[in-house]
Amino acid sequence: MASVLFELTEGHQVQLLQGAQELFPALIAAMDAALSDIQFETYIFDFTGTATEVAQALMRAARRGVRTHLVVDGVGTGRLPQDWADRLRAAGVHCRVYSPLGPLGLLLPRRWRRLHRKLCVVDGRVLFCGGINVLDDFHDPNHGRLVAPRFDFAVQATGALVGVASDAMEQLWWRMQAVRDASQRRLPEALQALRAASAAHHAPPDVDSGPGMRAALLLRDNVRHRSRIEKAYRRAIAAAREEIIIANAYFVPGRKLRVALQMAARRGVRVRLLLQGRYEYFMQYHAARPVYGALLKAGVEIHEYAPSFLHAKVAVIDAHGARPWATVGSSNLDPLSLLLAREANVVVEDAAFAQDLRARLEHAMLHGGRVLDPTRYALRSWHERALDRVAFVLMRLALWVTGNRY
Incomplete structure (x- = not known):
């Protein structure tokens, strides 16, 4: 169990x-x-x-x-x-x-x-x-x-x-x-x-909130709750039946999270990622790209957001299904957020909330996203590949220094 x-x-x-x-x-x-x-x-x-x-x-x-x-x-x-x-x-x-x-x-x-x-x-x-x-x-x-x-x-x-x-x-x-x-x-x-x-202990407010929504606050720290947010993502992805949409600013998922997304796509779930399309920081931009190939090969759709900087850290799964799931928070899907930083995400299981978030993400993909073509990705220049590899190796080296595996 x-x-x-x-x-x-x-x-x-x-x-x-x-x-x-x-x-x-x-x-x-x-x-x-x-x-x-x-x-x-x-x-x-x-x-x-x-x-x-x-x-x-x-x-x-x-x-x-x-x-x-x-x-x-x-x-x-x-x-x-x-x-x-x-x-x-x-x-x-x-x-x-x-x-x-x-x-x-x-x-x-x-x-x-x-x-x-x-x-x-x-x-x-x-x-x-x-x-x-x-x-x-x-x-x-x-x-x-x-x-x-x-x-x-x-x-x-x-x-x-x-x-x-x-x-x-x-x-x-x-x-x-x-x-x-x-x-x-x-x-x-x-x-x-x-x-x-x-x-420190908070007494619940003495108010009648009615039935309301099912929700929880997930906190990540470096003591008791080291992997709570990542595990919540992986569990929700594993339970997905129809659709996964993730919008994330700094997207460098670890092996387990990458595999979960690949497996979801291969079993017929439509997986769409809305990621940063504008250059902001060297590491953020280039370290993400080496992981794109395996995701694209599995059938994951990648949309790069171009109108402005994408800073969102949200996801919605099966918004129109029997068990809608959504999260909004501060945690990127990268090593800094998932291994080192204090983070906070709210998870909500509510159809109206999930559908609202889904509609906003769909609008962003339709009006501000550029679909990453797998062929074009495979043919990117040697210069781009070199920068991507340097950034990825530097990230792995930094993780080794901290004693973390990812």
């Missing part, structure tokens, strides 16, 4: 949000209505364009006495701009940087373990989770102004999964405090922070 990977529970309400253009207004409205508590984690917190409106909402909440905790990643965000750090502090927003790089930066493999999840819990009652950073849809820190919005998703959810997220964020906050206290030789304070982390 198969072990229980995670349990989906009833009574959730989950709304799909596309891009910062849909997420930010919902997020700001929830913050402006906050009465007691805002917990916020993000990989990137940028202060350009509409992203500043999120910062303003955090400050408004803190000024009226709402406990406001913000955690950003030490690579994705780094040090907050000094003027914004001062403004946030003056308003009463408590900010922390997860794993600052230090003088040796990413030369230390332990610094490759990043906080990549994007979570916000307001008053312990509503959760925002997905792949969207606090970053204007039309702005890229490395490429400047975008002509089309970044393609990405998040969800707004209520129900029991909110407490799971809140507990995880509270525990991380106090563990970071303990590390800071210990580094300053304040051992009594460090022990007190560790006790606070252990005691």
Whole structure:
């Protein structure tokens, strides 16, 4: 009998949000209505364009006495701009940087373990989770102004999964405090922070949510939940009967995941991948391509998204079938997400939700995707093949340094 990977529970309400253009207004409205508590984690917190409106909402909440905790990643965000750090502090927003790089930066493999999840819990009652950073849809820190919005998703959810997220964020906050206290030789304070982390437990809100949707929050860390998200993907792919659609920004699946997709295609399931079609980073672009050949040979369709940067990390399986399955989250299907980073994905088993996500992905493939032709892929130039191979070997070498197999 198969072990229980995670349990989906009833009574959730989950709304799909596309891009910062849909997420930010919902997020700001929830913050402006906050009465007691805002917990916020993000990989990137940028202060350009509409992203500043999120910062303003955090400050408004803190000024009226709402406990406001913000955690950003030490690579994705780094040090907050000094003027914004001062403004946030003056308003009463408590900010922390997860794993600052230090003088040796990413030369230390332990610094490759990043906080990549994007979570916000307001008053312990509503959760925002997905792949969207606090970053204007039309702005890229490395490429400047975008002509089309970044393609990405998040969800707004209520129900029991909110407490799971809140507990995880509270525990991380106090563990970071303990590390800071210990580094300053304040051992009594460090022990007190560790006790606070252990005691973090969210009481479910006393509201009647009705029957609602079946859903769960999947968290990935480097202690207890090392492979939960990947296993959820593999299990859902193995159970697929009609169709699999995956949209993923940085797609370098390991052997087990590749085999699962190949087997699904060979047993007659239509498998479509919507992947990054624009050059963003050397490793992201070239390390992915060596795995395309076996997938194409098995009958997997690959669509490369071209209008803007694809940043989505979502999937939908059998949306019109008897057991629809969908996931929206922060986890890429690559080694950084599946082996090293803290990630968070919401899984939903609901026909209306799955069909909504499927329709949006179909629209993106139809209007923004370029079908990768297997013949054209096989005839790509020696220069492209060399770059692909170099990137793939470098990725494998980096994994060897961390002691991980993939």
